[in-house]
Amino acid sequence: MTSINVNGKVHDLGDVPDDTPLLWVLRDQLGLTGTKYGCGIAECGICTVHLDGVAVQSCITQLSEVGDSKVTTIEGLSEDGSHPVQKAWKQHGVPQCGYCQVGQMMMAAAMLESNHDPSDDDIDGEMWNICRCGTYPRIRAAIKTAAKEMQTR
Numbered sequence: 001m002t003s004i005n006v007n008g009k010v011h012d013l014g015d016v017p018d019d020t021p022l023l024w025v026l027r028d029q030l031g032l033t034g035t036k037y038g039c040g041i042a043e044c045g046i047c048t049v050h051l052d053g054v055a056v057q058s059c060i061t062q063l064s065e066v067g068d069s070k071v072t073t074i075e076g077l078s079e080d081g082s083h084p085v086q087k088a089w090k091q092h093g094v095p096q097c098g099y100c101q102v103g104q105m106m107m108a109a110a111m112l113e114s115n116h117d118p119s120d121d122d123i124d125g126e127m128w129n130i131c132r133c134g135t136y137p138r139i140r141a142a143i144k145t146a147a148k149e150m151q152t153r
Contacts, residue, residue: 004066006030007076018064022056023047025063026073034074034102038130045129048103048110049073055110074102077109084149085109088142096133104129108143116151118143 002013004025013029026032026049035058038046042057049058050072077083081090085105088094095101104127111118111126118126123140131139 002063004063004071005069006032006071007073008070013063016063018062020063021059022049022061022063022066022071023058026058026071032073032075036099036102038100038103043130044100044103045107046100046103048106048129050106050110053110053113055107072106074106077106083109084146084153085112085142087149088146091145092138092142094135094138094142096135100129100131100133104131104139108139108146112143112147112150115147117147 002016002018003010004013006026011030013025016025016029023035023037026035035049036046037059038044040059042060045057047058048055050056051061051066052069078086081087085108089101089105107127107129115122120140123143127139127143
C-alpha cells in the first residue's frame with residue numbers, strides 16, 4: 001500500500017501503480033482538481049505543484065519519485081486564497097481564460113520562497129510557464145506585489 005502526504009494530510013492510495021503520474025494521483029485518486037493537465041510532457045507548466053517546496057511538473061513526476069516528500073497543490077497554498085501570490089493575482093486581474101494560472105501561481109510561490117525581491121530578469125528566467133492569453137506583464141506585476149507582501153510577513 002502506498003501513501004502520500006498532500007497539503008499536510010497523509011492519504012493511503014492502495015494499489016496505485018508506482019509509475020502513475022502525480023497529476024493523475026492528485027486529480028483522480030484524491031479529487032484535487034485545482035492542478036490542471038496541459039501538455040503531458042512538462043513543457044507548459046500548467047500542472048506545477050510543490051514537492052518539499054520545490055516547483056515540479058506533476059505530469060512527469062511519477063508516484064515512486066514522491067516518496068516521503070510533502071506535496072503542496074493550489075488547494076494547500078492557502079485554503080481561503082490569502083496567500084500573497086493569490087491575493088496579488090486578484091489585485092492585478094492576471095487571469096483571462098485562467099487555465100494556466102494555477103501553475104503560474106505555484107511557480108511564483110516557489111520562486112518567492114527563495115528570492116524575496118526578484119528583478120524582471122529573475123522573473124523572466126524563473127517563470128517559464130506558458131500563458132496563451134499573454135498576461136505576462138500582469139504576472140510580473142503580481143509577483144512584485146506578492147514579493148513586497150511576503151517581505152513584510
